[in-house]
Amino acid sequence: MLTIRRIPTIVSNYQESLESKIGCGKNCLGSCCIPGARLPLYLFGNQELDEHGEIQSKELGQNSFLDSAILGQWADKQAEGLFRYDVTACDTKVLPGKYGFIAQLNEGRHLKKRPTEFRVDQVLQPFDHKKFNFTKVGQEEMLFCFEQSNNDKSYYHSKAYIRGSPNVVVINVSPIEYGHILLVPRVLDCIPQHLETDTFLLAIYMAAEASSPFFRLGYNSLGAFATINHLHFQAYYLGNCFPVEKAPTKLILHHYKGFKVYQLENYPVKGIVYEVGESNFEELAFYIIKVCKGLQGRNIPYNILIANKGCQIFLFPQCYAEKQARGEVDLEILETQVNPAVWEISGHIVLKRKEDFERATEEYAWRLLAEVSVSEKVFDEIIKLVFSSAEDKFDAKLYHKSLISTDITYYTVGENVIMV
Helix, strand or coil: CCCCCCCCCCCCHHHCCHHHCCCCCCCECCCCCCCCCEEEEEEECCCCECCCCCECCCCCCCCCHHHHHHHHHHHHHHHCCCCCCCHHHCCEEECCCCCCCEEEECHHHHHHCCCCCCCCCCCCCCCCCCCCCHHHCEHHHEEEEEEECCCCCCEEEEEEEEECCCCEEEECCCCCCCCCEEEECCHHHCCCCCCCHHHHHHHHHHHHHHCCCCEEEEEECCCCCCCCCCCCEEEEECCCCCHHHHCCEEEEEECCCCCEEEEECCCCCCCEEEECCCCCHHHHHHHHHHHHHHHHHCCCCEEEEEEHHHCEEEEEEECHHHHHHCCCCCHHHHHCCCCCCHHHHHCEEEECCHHHHHCCCHHHHHHHHHCCECCHHHHHHHHHHHHHHCCCCCCHHHHCCCCCCCCCEEEECCCCEEEC
């Protein structure tokens, strides 16, 4: 069950006097406005895994405070009218069939979502300050900064002064589901949309800290329907199980570090599944990013789903945009104007036209996603990449507790602090 636990409301900078404003006057998330601003700060503690490779459970009935921080503030932003449409009014249904694909009619996202502003045939592209990026987002759209604490405790500071380049959590103003947010690592560093171990680990830590089976994070590379070339992860709550989470798998690797690697079977999109097993999150992130860098170097677009509280990670190489450019996608599929990114590939399909929603079937979902999947030849090469990357040595001394923002300092204002 999804619940909302209210936390202290943050006073927007727009409600303060003009004399107290700093920077460009737009209260943005850029280097002109973040230094000196009073921002909410969530510090997450060290995540411990039990002997089964799972997040140590909270006491029965105890809700994650991160869940409350996200859902409570997201509801406040909705009440303030900061979203482009009301996602709670969108029709959703589970399509009859074996997999239970989920279809949503979201006409507002089609009409009001920000268009893509860069090439779709290159996975790696330089950051362009002239185009939209998250430093231009107003602070009223931000929920909190998300940083690692120096112990195993989690804390929430309603007001803190931040120095450095914080990891920020903002609302997605064109949401797909309730609680739809964006995690932007080291926002002031203006990292383009590609992954490194430290930034990927941050997303895994957020999934673990939320500790909710309904909360998943997703990543889209350029060429795999990321619409902004500024590093970010998406996340939202969905009460249903994603169809890909129920798909059969075949074990292909049991690494000596303890994690396991599977291959999806009998699913329309070929994919790799990592499970943390007896290893830790740092090791898991290290080996997954080795594969991601191999994909980036080969200019193969990909999507990632982080599920099961960070303990299960799906990696999907894809080729839809390439096939679309070559005119190889079925015309009926093209006419729906669905861009199959991580959520669609995982089985939550966002449809833009009412007629498509009304006639959607499991057969349609399968046909759409089959267009995404890479060829057997390409996938065989990716499997080889998985095995070769697993041979690399993970040096825990280099990565232990040093993967998140190391240049962040902060001091709090007053006593408005909650220990989770």
